[in-house]
Amino acid sequence: MSSRVVRIELNRVEGDLDFELTLQDRVVVDARCIGSLYRGFEQIMIGRKPMDALVITPRICGICGTAQLNAAVLALEQLANLQVPATALHIRNLCLMAETVQSDLRQSFLFFTADFCHSKYAGRPWYETAVSAFLPFKGWAHKGALEYSRQMVEIVALFGGQWPHSSYMLPGGVTSPASPRHVLNSLSILNKAIQWFETRIIATELDQWLAIQTNSEFFNWLDGKPGHSDSAIGLFTRIGRDIGLQRLGFGTPHMLSYGAYDHPEQGDKPSALRDRRYRAGFLNGDSGQILPFDQTKVSEHVRFSWFQPYSGGRHPFQGQTIPDYQPHTDRYTWCKAPRYQDNVVQTGPLADALIDGDPLITSFYQSEKGSAWLRQFARLRRTAKLLADMREILGELGKRSGSPHIIPPHSSEFPDGEGYGLVTAARGGLGHWLQVTDGLISRYQVVTPTAWNASPKDSEGRHGHWESSLLGLEIDNPDDPVEVGHIIRSHDPCLVCTVHMLDSDTRISIRP
Amino acid sequence: MKSLLWLQTGSCGGDTMSVLCADSPSLEELIDHFGIRILWQPSLSTESAASLERTIDAILADQLALDIFCVEGSIICGPNGSGMFDPYRGRAKMDWIRRLAEKAGVLVAIGTCAAFGGVHSAPPNPTDCLGLQFDKTTGGGLLADSWRSRLGLPVVNLAGCPTHPNTMTKTLAMLATGIPLELDHLNRPKLFFNTTVHQGCTRNEYHEYDVEDTSFGGNACMFFNLGCQGPMTMAVCNSELWNGRNSKTRAGVPCFGCTSPDFPLDRDLFLTEKIGPIPVNLPLGVERANYMAYKSLAHDAAPERVLNKKMDT
Ligand code: SF4
Ligand code: SF4
Numbered sequence: 001m002s003s004r005v006v007r008i009e010l011n012r013v014e015g016d017l018d019f020e021l022t023l024q025d026r027v028v029v030d031a032r033c034i035g036s037l038y039r040g041f042e043q044i045m046i047g048r049k050p051m052d053a054l055v056i057t058p059r060i061c062g063i064c065g066t067a068q069l070n071a072a073v074l075a076l077e078q079l080a081n082l083q084v085p086a087t088a089l090h091i092r093n094l095c096l097m098a099e100t101v102q103s104d105l106r107q108s109f110l111f112f113t114a115d116f117c118h119s120k121y122a123g124r125p126w127y128e129t130a131v132s133a134f135l136p137f138k139g140w141a142h143k144g145a146l147e148y149s150r151q152m153v154e155i156v157a158l159f160g161g162q163w164p165h166s167s168y169m170l171p172g173g174v175t176s177p178a179s180p181r182h183v184l185n186s187l188s189i190l191n192k193a194i195q196w197f198e199t200r201i202i203a204t205e206l207d208q209w210l211a212i213q214t215n216s217e218f219f220n221w222l223d224g225k226p227g228h229s230d231s232a233i234g235l236f237t238r239i240g241r242d243i244g245l246q247r248l249g250f251g252t253p254h255m256l257s258y259g260a261y262d263h264p265e266q267g268d269k270p271s272a273l274r275d276r277r278y279r280a281g282f283l284n285g286d287s288g289q290i291l292p293f294d295q296t297k298v299s300e301h302v303r304f305s306w307f308q309p310y311s312g313g314r315h316p317f318q319g320q321t322i323p324d325y326q327p328h329t330d331r332y333t334w335c336k337a338p339r340y341q342d343n344v345v346q347t348g349p350l351a352d353a354l355i356d357g358d359p360l361i362t363s364f365y366q367s368e369k370g371s372a373w374l375r376q377f378a379r380l381r382r383t384a385k386l387l388a389d390m391r392e393i394l395g396e397l398g399k400r401s402g403s404p405h406i407i408p409p410h411s412s413e414f415p416d417g418e419g420y421g422l423v424t425a426a427r428g429g430l431g432h433w434l435q436v437t438d439g440l441i442s443r444y445q446v447v448t449p450t451a452w453n454a455s456p457k458d459s460e461g462r463h464g465h466w467e468s469s470l471l472g473l474e475i476d477n478p479d480d481p482v483e484v485g486h487i488i489r490s491h492d493p494c495l496v497c498t499v500h501m502l503d504s505d506t507r508i509s510i511r512p
Numbered sequence: 513m514k515s516l517l518w519l520q521t522g523s524c525g526g527d528t529m530s531v532l533c534a535d536s537p538s539l540e541e542l543i544d545h546f547g548i549r550i551l552w553q554p555s556l557s558t559e560s561a562a563s564l565e566r567t568i569d570a571i572l573a574d575q576l577a578l579d580i581f582c583v584e585g586s587i588i589c590g591p592n593g594s595g596m597f598d599p600y601r602g603r604a605k606m607d608w609i610r611r612l613a614e615k616a617g618v619l620v621a622i623g624t625c626a627a628f629g630g631v632h633s634a635p636p637n638p639t640d641c642l643g644l645q646f647d648k649t650t651g652g653g654l655l656a657d658s659w660r661s662r663l664g665l666p667v668v669n670l671a672g673c674p675t676h677p678n679t680m681t682k683t684l685a686m687l688a689t690g691i692p693l694e695l696d697h698l699n700r701p702k703l704f705f706n707t708t709v710h711q712g713c714t715r716n717e718y719h720e721y722d723v724e725d726t727s728f729g730g731n732a733c734m735f736f737n738l739g740c741q742g743p744m745t746m747a748v749c750n751s752e753l754w755n756g757r758n759s760k761t762r763a764g765v766p767c768f769g770c771t772s773p774d775f776p777l778d779r780d781l782f783l784t785e786k787i788g789p790i791p792v793n794l795p796l797g798v799e800r801a802n803y804m805a806y807k808s809l810a811h812d813a814a815p816e817r818v819l820n821k822k823m824d825t
Binding site: 036037038039040041043044049051052054055056059060061062063065106110111114115117118136137143146149150153154156157158159160161162163164165166167168170172173174175176177185323325327405406408412479480494 | 753
């Protein structure tokens with residue numbers, strides 16, 4: 001047996017992501033997922049005014065700034081016990097969905113399917129078709145995704161001024177009303193996107209496609225017409241399954257979802273108690289049971305991270321993040337290891353769909369488990385759902401012209417105390433936990449979706465989700481490991497997301 | 513054909529996401545019609561990471577010409593000046609940038625981070641980061657003040673957090689086609705940094721007549737109370753709309769001055785600092801002594817429709 005360690009850096013991911021894989025005869029026997037960039041984001045928050053979180057935290061991530069903004073605003077609203085009018089929640093939901101659709105289209109057709117054009121596959125019968133669809137800047141699916149992802153975020157710009165990086169969700173609501181001009185402009189953008197999605201991506205009308213409930217119905221649909229198998233999703237399915245992605249990259253069976261999109265009529269309740277359009281929960285992969293989600297069960301370990309060690313895990317309200325860069329030890333990353341009730345979990349569209357009970361995804365999961373292919377498929381299934389949801393919300397917003405979009409708080413000062421905001425970003429569960437002391441932020445902990453997935457080993461030595469999704473994989477060419485790319489990209493990695501908030505020292509603030 | 517290499521340092525990827533939103537010209541057009549050949553872009557390249565290594569080595573060995581070198585993100589110097597909070601191939605990324613810069617026809621700082629340090633350099637600047645040729649408002653970035661690229665230009669600072677999409681693609685198109693680029697005192701291309709955000713804001717009439725909002729969500733101007741820095745900030749946001757649609761100030765979000773070297777300011781970002789009733793920072797070039805008198809006159813002259821904030825945004 002020959003053993004070697006290879007270091008793999010991934011492109012087409014946001015941020016710096018390396019893997020160190022130990023191979024024995026080309027089979028992965030150990031994996032270390034390395035987030036190599038440290039930005040110290042959370043430390044910047046300490047000592048600032050609470051509202052500043054709405055400007056600083058969206059800059060954690062260029063892809064999911066709207067979700068970061070939403071998490072921050074929910075945490076502030078919980079802290080100050082603020083209500084939100086229904087129109088504002090509709091607008092927030094609409095913009096979150098637009099951002100997710102943008103991200104899912106880019107992830108699928110700019111980042112993921114590009115690998116099908118790899119020269120490794122040049123001999124396969126589908127290769128020419130793959131190239132004509134997925135080749136960067138030339139293939140029709142790549143071009144369409146560029147065009148429509150760009151248009152999708154125009155909807156965010158209509159309500160929020162710009163995308164990326166705006167701060168239009170404020171405590172108590174949003175900054176602009178449901179003007180019929182914005183609503184109609186958004187509808188017009190959405191209609192065109194749906195038309196493209198229906199003709200090129202699923203070759204079927206949205207509602208019919210969403211009505212497919214089981215994997216056998218899906219395969220019948222796929223073989224039903226040549227148009228179906230030549231659609232982007234048809235190609236993705238045929239190619240992905242031909243190269244065996246349905247048998248790869250399972251990772252941990254435990255899944256977590258915070259649920260998504262607050263019920264608009266429940267803006268008078270604290271956000272943690274609102275029903276959501278998509279349900280929250282924890283799927284125990286051993287028992288198959290879906291249990292209610294409870295944020296007190298979240299903890300973070302640092303045993304294998306470059307932070308000053310503490311034993312076991314800590315809840316974000318007790319979190320400690322003091323950088324301690326020790327490159328030549330057994331610690332290997334800037335990611336912490338979040339755990340839920342001491343379980344390694346995965347988060348993202350597959351977890352969301354299973355916990356919400358999507359029948360088609362559940363049917364595949366029951367027969368094949370959560371593979372790299374299913375994870376990516378769940379993402380595209382979600383796009384179809386969100387496009388339909390957005391149509392519904394815009395219909396509702398059209399009727400709400402003139403209704404209040406913000407309830408300005410009585411005071412611009414925030415009380416001392418703590419709050420958290422949990423949302424579903426494109427990559428899964430995102431949480432902000434903040435504490436305010438003497439009117440200033442005294443602690444700010446962010447646990448990003450990628451932190452869950454890219455987690456290193458914890459204090460019990462259990463591998464994180466991506467790491468475990470690679471164990472046992474056989475790699476053809478360790479110098480150009482296409483398989484690793486497929487598996488890791490199916491999780492939509494975003495390493496800029498693994499931010500670190502420090503609460504070790506107080507920031508000195510200069511005030512007039 | 514002009515070759516383009518795009519690397520990310522300490523960034524959020526927001527400028528890459530922003531450039532994908534460009535529509536006039538779009539990124540695709542740069543490739544199809546403006547003769548730009550992308551050697552590498554971290555989010556878009558399909559080549560293996562090993563091929564990036566070969567590309568970089570070839571540039572450093574003068575076997576491959578590097579015409580346009582784009583750097584997105586803050587230059588991270590921590591811990592203790594080692595740069596190892598942000599390594600590439602076992603070596604600080606700031607060292608790679610320094611060496612590649614020597615080969616570049618032109619070096620473009622993509623975003624306020626690369627230009628001036630940006631959000632990551634906000635106090636206490638936990639990773640000791642800088643811009644390429646500036647450290648916030650002063651020189652003293654990664655490269656010396658006197659540094660010039662192969663074509664004789666200082667670092668071209670495409671400021672913004674993120675940079676406006678069309679500011680990026682238009683500048684790159686100018687560089688690719690040889691249209692001369694005039695820079696301002698902060699080395700930003702004048703063409704895109706010669707108007708204030710305030711010019712073109714739909715709330716301007718409220719500003720003129722001193723009709724000011726005191727809480728968010730309204731129609732009026734946000735200068736006196738809500739922290740808007742539009743009158744002091746140079747950017748195209750209101751003359752070339754974002755995503756072809758809108759701007760922050762039009763949507764009721766104050767301008768935070770993200771194209772300025774001191775972004776983000778180290779104070780309450782949603783409040784206007786004042787001395788007595790007058791903001792500390794006045795619109796560019798305005799005389800403090802006259803400002804109060806002018807404002808109260810203007811308020812008295814305000815038409816009813818403006819006072820009642822009945823205009824639409
Ligand atoms: S300048 Fe702004 S958008 Fe660009 S990388 Fe920095 S924080 Fe992100
Ligand atoms: S809101 Fe800002 S940019 Fe708009 S008019 Fe007022 S000061 Fe100017």
